[in-house]
Amino acid sequence: MRVVHSSLHQEVADRLRERIFDGELAPGSFLDEVRIAQELEISRTPLREALKVLTAEGLVRHEPRRGCFVAQVTEQDLDEIFPVIALLEGRCAYEAASNATDADVQALEELHNKLARHAKARRVNDYYATNFAIHEAIIALAGNRWLAQVITDLRKIVKLSRLQQLHAPGRLEQSLSEHLAVFAALKARDPEGAEAAMKTHLTRQRGALRELARARRVRLAG
Structure with a gap:
């Protein structure tokens, strides 16, 4: 499908980013510029500009004389990133609890009810989408x-690997419980409680990913 836009390289970057997040372009895979340009019916100039955008975002890595590859998130990357995100999103939850109106709380309650329905039905992809919307809403309220x-x-x-953690045994239910704890603090207008609950939520996400990585190593070794 041909891409047509006044900011062509940005639209191409958006397309490729979506394909990376969807897993269509797997971590470590080579990005064949000729093939991609043909698929999108564009020249390689806007494609290369798009790849520069994704490289700056950390989603793509460029290797001299070899080309571009989808980035692979390492365990060290996650160990370094998650504590930072926990601090930042914890602060967002603190500010959100201070700023939220009754209407804001009602909107969050509806999102959490939706989250619970997805968890009960074990609709992981839908759960993740609603989970993402909740985090975005809290960030906006900050x-x-x-x-x-x-x-x-x-x-x-982190999005390159975060969805995996919801497949860890018991993680879906644990994640829902953590979200409800964050929401309870927000509803009570308890900034410190909301901050602590959000930090716990993100720290446990990292723990779930670490456990999945450990289990994968055991399978490979066996």
Whole structure:
């Protein structure tokens, strides 16, 4: 399908980013510029500009004389990124609890009810989408564009692996319980409680990913 837009390279970057997040372009896979340009019916100039955007975001790595590859998130990357995100999103939850109106709380309650329905039905992809919407809503309620900008940049990297943690045994139910704890603190207008609950939520996400990685190593070794 041909891409047509006044900012062509940005639209191409959006397309490729979506394919990376969907897993269509797997971590470590080579990005064949000729093939991609043909698929999108564009020249290689806007494609190369798009790849520069994705490289700057950390989603693509460029190797001299070899080309571009989808980035692979390492365990060290996750160990370094998650504590930072926990601090930042914890602060967002603190600010959100201070700023939220009754209407804001009602909207969050509806999202959490939806989250619970997805968890009960074990609709992981739908759960993740609603989970993402809740995090976005809390970030928006914080009203701090600098926090939002840094979190957005970091979440692009973490998004390459975050969905996996919901497949860990018991993680879906644990995640829901953590979200409900965050919401309870927000509803009670308890900034410190909301901050602590959000930090716990994100720290446990990292723990679930670490356990999945450990189990995968055991399978491979066996």
